Amino acid sequence: MAVVRLRIIAPERPDARIEAVQAAVIDEARRLGVDAAVIDDVPGTDDGDEVYLVVPEEFFARTRCPVDAVLERSTRIVGLVLAPGGTPGFEAAAAQAAFCRSVLALREKDVAALSERHPDARLLELGYTPTWDAWGGMESERETSFLLAGPLSAKAGEALARVAPYTWAEQWRAHFVPDDTLRSRRVHALEGGALVEALARSRVLVDLDDSPSDSIDPCTAVMAMINGAVIVSERRHGPRWAQDGEHWLGLAEGDIAELLAGLVNAEELGPMRRAARELVMSRPFSEGVRGLIRFAADALDDPRPVVVSDVPAAAREEEGVPGGWSTRIGADELSGAATRRIEGRLLSITRTLDRLQRGLDIDDPSPVTTTQTPSYAGASPRVSVIVSLYNYRDVVCEALDSVTLSVGIAYEILVQDDGSTDGSFEVVRQWADAHPDVPVLLVRRELNQGLSATRNDLAARARAPYLFSLDADNGVFPSCLARLAGALDADPGAAFAYSLIANRHEGRYVSLSSVLSWDPARLRRGNYIDAMAMLRKEAVEALGSWNTAMLFGWEDFELWARIAESGGHAAFVPQALSWYRQTSTSMLMGSRIDEFSLWNQVRAAAPRLMADREPPESDAPRAPEG
Missing domain, CATH: 3.40.50.2000 (Glycogen Phosphorylase B;)
Incomplete structure (x- = not known):
């Protein structure tokens, strides 16, 4: 049997799941005394005694080696197909495996499917390897x-x-x-x-x-x-x-x-x-690798030619994320923009009339009333829960009740009523009277000013270093505030922390949102992080707080984009710690009236992030997770 020099091809920035398998193969090969090494591509020249192990779905889309050079070495290339059968990745890998002398797969069904297209398809049996053992078998508490x-x-x-x-x-x-x-x-x-x-x-x-x-x-x-x-x-x-x-x-x-x-x-x-x-x-992976080495040696002893015909070129994957904004102005965009301008003018007229009816000039400040619970003055909160309230009298108490169940952290609740007309302020005042031991500050602003301005007012009044933004119709689970604060404590550079959110419809939990970790480039497609997040107060203030020009739920998206633009990041806790009330209508519905204008405002706030190219932030390592 020929002496094998095994070379595992691992391109730069590899897929982590492929990298893990390659690492186990090379470690086991070395334990068996085989000359094994990792290289980033098939070399232009070699000594003729190297056998190359490649993952077709990765290698053929990223190799810089000319096709002729690959064909020259095809009798010494072994393909390892990791994509599962029935997926596009498997189909691509099966086609490209035509360049390989032998092809391996991890499932018997996949080997059978490959055998229909390749003369030498075999099973690589996985098993125990120290490379994948982070436990060691010692019993201990699992967090x-x-x-x-x-x-x-x-x-x-x-x-x-x-x-x-x-x-x-x-x-x-x-x-x-x-x-x-x-x-x-x-x-x-x-x-x-x-x-x-x-x-x-x-x-x-x-x-x-x-x-x-x-x-x-x-x-x-x-x-x-x-x-x-x-x-x-x-x-x-x-x-x-x-x-x-x-x-x-x-x-x-x-x-x-x-x-x-x-x-x-x-x-x-x-x-x-x-x-x-x-x-x-009892099933060591070394046995599977030993078999791989045997038929690698067979490839050297019996260099049968590989016949390749009609193999499609491997598609090179584009890693850039295209922008999600409108790229053309059509009839819908023009109509939406006109509707949006009319709506904005009506809102301005309504607010002006409200001032005049109260005997106020345009520049006069709104009348403000404040009240607080007995426990508010002496509290030393780590988190200020800020609640913007506008016509939510029927559900706001459920949101406040959910906060009072919080464990493991000191908090205060700041509620600002933004000119509600349904008696919301009185409902919350009665709730506060019934909860004297909860640190609550309740603010009534007679004139409506909008969500962003209200949040800015609340942030200015907050005494804690962390702000948790809670809409009046949503709620938190008891560990939410402590877990998110812990994530910010563990990552001092994070501007905010967020978690998965359980969506509730008519009292039933039906789905999740805010499910993806921090990824600035993904913001180019649109917002994927809900407003229900915990923000570092100093980071928000440094960015100028919420933009009062943004409406319809885009306030937070624009803030996340500015954080990414400034090089900031968020900490992600991959557990559902809060809940969102889904209704038949949503504030986000209004944003569809004029996405073109709203996207332009986001682009203006984050020009580098939203430029027509992949932003540099997307290549940064992931932020730590809570």
């Missing part, structure tokens, strides 16, 4: 109740929203990826070494993937079993060599939301955790 990492789906969103009210005292993490592009995975996914570390701290790995595959990703499954995170899946099965109920837990479809809260502390998870680890340790 994360459950972990979910995968594609964003309606099923996963609904299940986690439903479980959120019952698991606020626990710490759990949900990391979603909006699409399967390289850029999205690198920015948002929890994969590779970061996934291994997270699994070692988690009691349960929840699988709610609705992809075509009927089995859990082999890499993720083996990593979980090595690191003691018990796999719980609603639809898909674990490794074919593991038993449901003994090494992983399968649930009937529809059960996950009801059972998850109980599963995180279930006593039976301990034996299942240990059984899964013992099983995977």
Whole structure:
């Protein structure tokens, strides 16, 4: 058998999940005494005794090596297909694998599919490797109740929203990826070494993937079993060599939301955790790598030519994020802009008439009334919860009640009524009278001035270093304020912190929002972070606070864009810590009247971020997560 020099091709800025597999292969190869190294591309010349292991879906889209040079070495190129069958990535990889002498896959079904198109398709059996072992097998308390990492789906969103009210005292993490592009995975996914570390701290790995595959990703499954995170899946099965109920837990479809809260502390998870680890340790990955080395040697001993014909060129993935603003002015945009201007003038006339009816000149300040609870003066809050109130008398008390259930942090509640006409101020005053032990400052401004100006007034009155923006019709779970403040404490450079939000419709939790981690470039498509966030007061003041020219829910988007423009970032807590009331109408509906004008205002506030190119901030490392 020929002596193999194994060269694993890992381009710059690789996909983390691919990098993790490559790292395990090279570590095991070296433990077997093989000359193995990582290089970033197939070299222009070599000694003829190198065998190259490539991931087709990554390599052929990014190689700088000419096709002729690849064909020259094709008898010594082994392809490792990691994309699951039935996906576009798998189809692309299967086509490009025609350039490879042999091709490997991690699932038997994928090997069968590849065999229909390739003469030498084989299974690479994963198993225990120290490279993926961040636990070590020593029993200890696991800080994360459950972990979910995968594609964003309606099923996963609904299940986690439903479980959120019952698991606020626990710490759990949900990391979603909006699409399967390289850029999205690198920015948002929890994969590779970061996934291994997270699994070692988690009691349960929840699988709610609705992809075509009927089995859990082999890499993720083996990593979980090595690191003691018990796999719980609603639809898909674990490794074919593991038993449901003994090494992983399968649930009937529809059960996950009801059972998850109980599963995180279930006593039976301990034996299942240990059984899964013992099983995977009995199946060392070194055996799979040993087989890889054998047929790599076969490739050197028997350099059969690889016949390539009609192979489509690999699509080079664009990593830039296009802007989401209107790129042309058509009839709809012109009509919307005209409607928006008329609406603005009517609002201005209404406010002027209101002043005149009260005997005020245009420049006279609005009459202001303030009241406070007995406990307000002596409070020393770490968080000021600021609530802008305008005609929410029927729901504002529920929002305030949710704050009073907060644990682990000192807070104050600042409410400013912005000229409500439905008696909202009196409702809150009665609520404050009934809660004398809650530090509350209630402000009544007779003349309506808008959301941004009201928030600015409240921020100026706030005594705490952190501001939590709470709309009067939403609410928080008890751990929300403490967890977000902890995220800001842990990341002193973060301008604000935010979490997942459970959306509630007619009393039922139905979905999640604010699901993606901080990504300045994604703001180019539009806002994806809700206003319900905790802001560092000094950071907001340094930026000039909320822009009073922005309306219809774009106030926060414009502020996030200015933060990104200034080089700032946000801390993301991947757990649902608050809830949002969905109704048949929304303030965001009004913004659709004239998106063109609103986008132009955002572009003016963040010209570099919104320029017609990828902004430099998007290449920065992710901010720490709470």
